[in-house]
Amino acid sequence: MENENGVAEHETKKHKGKHDKPKPWDEDPNIDRWKVEKFDPSWNGGGMLEVSSFSTLFPEYREKYLQEVWPSVKSALKEYGISCELNLVAGSMTVSTTRKTRDPYIIMKARDLIKLLSRSVPAPQAIKILNDEMQCDIIKIGNLVRNKERFVKRRQHLIGPNSSTLKGNTVAAMGSFKGLKQVRRIVEDCIQNKMHPVYHIKILMMKKELEKDPALANENWDRFLPKFKKKNVKQKKVKSKEKKPYTPFPPPQQPSKIDIQLETGEYFLSDKTKSAKKWQEKQEKQAEKTAENKRKREAAFVPPEEPVKQDRNVKNDAEDVAAMAKSLKKKAKEFGKQKMDETVNAEAYLAETGEKPPKKKSKHRQG
Template identity: 45%
Template sequence: WLKGGAYTEEDNPNGLADRSDFVILFPEYREQYLKEHFTVIESTLGASPFYLKTTLNCKEGKIIIETTERTFDPFIIFKGRDCLQLVSRGVAFEEAKRVLEDNVFSEVMKIGNLCRNKEVFTKRRQRLFGPDGSTLKALQLLTGCFIFIQGKTVSVIGEVNGIKLVSEVITDCMNNIHPIYHIKQLMVKKELKNSSEYANVSWDKYLPKFKKTVNKSIVKKKKKKIQKKEYTPFPNAPEKSKKDIEIETGEYFLSKEEKQLKQVSERTEKQKEKKEEKKKQQDKLYEAPKEENPKKRKHQNDENN
């Protein structure tokens, strides 16, 4: 084990000093899958190298995993916890049980907090899938990791370096950087690794560099600065009410009949003004056009003669 081999019972023949357990919650839509496949899960985790005990509680929506007297590996409880977390997030148990192997790890990334707007979030999450899942397949081949996207989480299974690359691609994608740029860089790096000529040479020249472009139509217009008014300790004068205006004009002290007569007189005056304007416009149509100066006409006739 110290030389890099597998951890066996001979390394810890007395077993663990104390028992430990973990509780994993699962959503309602995974209840049916867990009921159908729980016998397989229980048998694999309770088999010879692991010796873990699992119990399913559908009423409370949780799975309990704990060590037994026969468990000898102190780290296997963490592996079993990660395996059940992946199953609860929608990963099939056939893929999730890979975490129980050595040098294979997992990570459940939460991407819901990276983008607030729901419409933008769905569009950027769709970029990870690509047309017919092409970008997701390319990432899996280049990184050597299994990637599963469900809701607001992304489950990744693989080696440590591959998981780091996938996490960078996902965070950049949610920050409006398309994953195709990372895929191109990973393809170039893979070709350079295979060739022995570029082993001791810097790869900065050969890696593609992409500049972030801004669409001019989306750029926000700068707001005009509003000049602040000078501070005055005195409040603004109150607006005059209808009664105040009527008192100033004297309408408040008139009777109903006088008010009606005043309204009729105002209407007649307005009607007269409108009639006069219409007459002026009609008279302009019948006005004769202005004639040219007679001196110019005489001058033109003399030139013709």
């Protein structure tokens, strides 16, 4: 756009974060942004104009414990000008402000107190939430995993008071703002199976040691921290059932007990005969069971077969004898062949040389 003098005017566009500019006190190291200043009653001398109250239900198993610790809870809230009521009929706890209440945020602390008491947090620990530097967080974990069995197994890694894990869909945590942020991350990673809580604790312990070294205050600690790889555990494969072929006809009706008795002829037997038959079957089963148990007992006393260790010398002797027998057999075969070559037919030899064979002398002499 141009004005009457012909000078172009730039329209200023509104955008998000226009005033989010760095302030001089943002980088001031002397300012602790996590610190909560303690409330002074002189800041609110007139008290509260309206009455504020909160109520919460508690499970039945907490009734006996709350009756025992309620006087201490009541005296702790009285110091801050908060009234409390324990209703055993309705199973609820109620806190409300009074004329003596000065801190406007203490009613929120009292609400957190009864929430922690209803979630099985011990009373001495829950009363600490009334301090300004102590905060609490209720972490919902029930909707992070769909499979109920996996959810129960992963929830067992979260140990509560007296080294026990309570049944529920929430986790109650207490501490500073920074600590609660770390606890929420640990709990969510545990339920989602991203990292085991033990590994998170190891990393926090190493960070605590690194904070003591002033030379590493402005450096990146990633090179000092361990890196854990996620291990994929093989899951059991569910055997899928084989689908039977579809048939429009219904399955045949199974024979009833009376039909089976009619086929076997047992239906027409008398009660005395039936009882005798049952007794006989029972005796046969007992005899089979007794024989089986006896066989199992006797099997424990049968000595195991000892492995036979063959001596090396015996093995070598057997090999030598076998080699000797083979050698003798070969020599006998060669000797027999040589003997056959030496045996020559005399008549054939004389025929080749042209000499007549000598005449045989007659056994009878001529007279």
